Amino acid sequence: FSSASRSPLPMTAVAPKVEKEEEQVVNPWEVSAGKGGIGYDKLVDQFGCQRLDAATIDRVARLTGRPPHRFLRRGLFFAHRDFNEILDLYEKGEKFYLYTGRGPSSESLHLGHLVPFMFTKYLQDAFKVPLVIQLTDDEKFLWKNLTVNESKRLARENAKDIIACGFDVEKTFMFSDFNFVGGAFYENMVKVARCVTYNKVVGIFGFSQEDHIRKISFPPVQAVPSFPSSFPHLFSGMEQLRCLIPCAIDQDPYFRMTRDVAPRIGCQKPSLTESRFFPALQGESTKMSASDPNSAIYVTDSEEEIKKVNKYAFSGGQDSAELQRELGANLEVSPCPALEHFLLDNKLV
């Protein structure tokens, strides 16, 4: 999981900087777009997921007997894969489980990282279902050039922030890959990897032949928490339990691969609800990222540190007072999107 963007792959890093229509890049390691911001409509079409429409949101409200979360009302979770099937089952009285995660690349979570966890907490409360949370310390070790011990330490630090979101302690299992991989989980990793060719992962993730084989072998690690059989201590005898994954849309490639493989190894395809990105302080053209501390507000930032907003956040104001009078503020950019995420009262947005 990488709600934070990582070093771009070589192939994307060399893209020429031209002023004409810039290609948007959205994958688990890089999110960038032109000045117009991310083209989410284009992404939905490109990835082949479905739009989360008003009827589905109404249905969630009806089934759970509570108002839909503001992230749904405001379209922050805007896409899905087979979310309706999960609702169909729930309507028939069947349960499912939630799976989300985080790649621990920073000392603490920033506001963008909180989005999937806040939404997952709402889903857990509303549907009263179990949850597994994966900390991919083995992934961050790979991409961030950390030591194993440093990756494990960051996972532990991040776990504290995640715990603070208030998940149901009776229904939540959080683990780090370095601590947990083995047994049935490893068996599923091997099964998934046997179903995916090198050409296939290159097509999905854009690896190059100079990438190390650990990158190539990582995707199954993020895939298998989608299968209840990876957690025999939680789901023994419930191997066909459906899984719902709340995540940002840059994680879609992992689960496209997972859904492709699932029926070939006798497993259910996971469903997804997918969110937009939390914008960087600098604006909507990229996401808030742990790789650039000035783009982000951390949950551990002091009052003093948060003043970086004054320096780095793009307010939407024009370059001069004259232009401001002439054109007015640009309300499409920060800080309005941030308010959209966190203001509790819809009337104020």
Added chain:
Amino acid sequence: FSSASRSPLPMTAVAPKVEKEEEQVVNPWEVSAGKGGIGYDKLVDQFGCQRLDAATIDRVARLTGRPPHRFLRRGLFFAHRDFNEILDLYEKGEKFYLYTGRGPSSESLHLGHLVPFMFTKYLQDAFKVPLVIQLTDDEKFLWKNLTVNESKRLARENAKDIIACGFDVEKTFMFSDFNFVGGAFYENMVKVARCVTYNKVVGIFGFSQEDHIRKISFPPVQAVPSFPSSFPHLFSGMEQLRCLIPCAIDQDPYFRMTRDVAPRIGCQKPSLTESRFFPALQGESTKMSASDPNSAIYVTDSEEEIKKVNKYAFSGGQDSAELQRELGANLEVSPCPALEHFLLDNKLV
């Protein structure tokens, strides 16, 4: 580990069958040669290992105070990598550990499979050192298209045959990958994989882009038992303990890769002693293989079943009585090589 040959990779399977000098193929999944048998000299040069010379064998005898094993005297273990360094350390009073293994692809071991285990047993007795034995059930699952449970069952069956070799129960740890991968072992897998590019494994193992990513991600699994830090329950505080791997020479690619990576992750390079192949009943041009039951004698074969020797073994006799009188028997082929392996008294060979 694959003392048994497996389905050839696509790239080797399509090699044209021409009568002129046939290319010999020796990799962990295929061993085949022209009519002249395996060119071991060529292999040593091609792989870049060292020849096990008489001086080294004498040194083993001197250091251990016992006659060298017949596999050494008869040149069955004929090559090595830094075996002398292990002997240097031993001479100074330092210990090392042994690592060997097996890919469980058949119900029981055949005579060829016994060779590394018999030799390892001798080394353990002579040097009084610990031993780890890896059963790569996760590898056989991949290449043999078995289910996970069937692979695990074969590993268990094979473990019985291995135990029967009589290793020191106080100094031996045997494990299967499906049961043991995790923790420090998994950490080392990830560290190794971060040091090996896709291009590199293709160069060493000949994978193709249509191979699944589990093949590409397997080599680190066989690499890491070379590092004591993979076994904290055995070698805690002894992370620089040297490792000696007795194996057949087709396993050399794994350990070439391992030796290349070792110093980059702060580990010692493993040393190796490498054997020729146990010939198939049909002759020296390929090895005894579990993939072809008529090529092999199993340790579980009944007296009746062993009679297949009469039908399938190439005795070295000529095609007709007349030719036999004229040319005599060809003593270079079976059953002489088999006797070379198992006859205890050198005078009879």
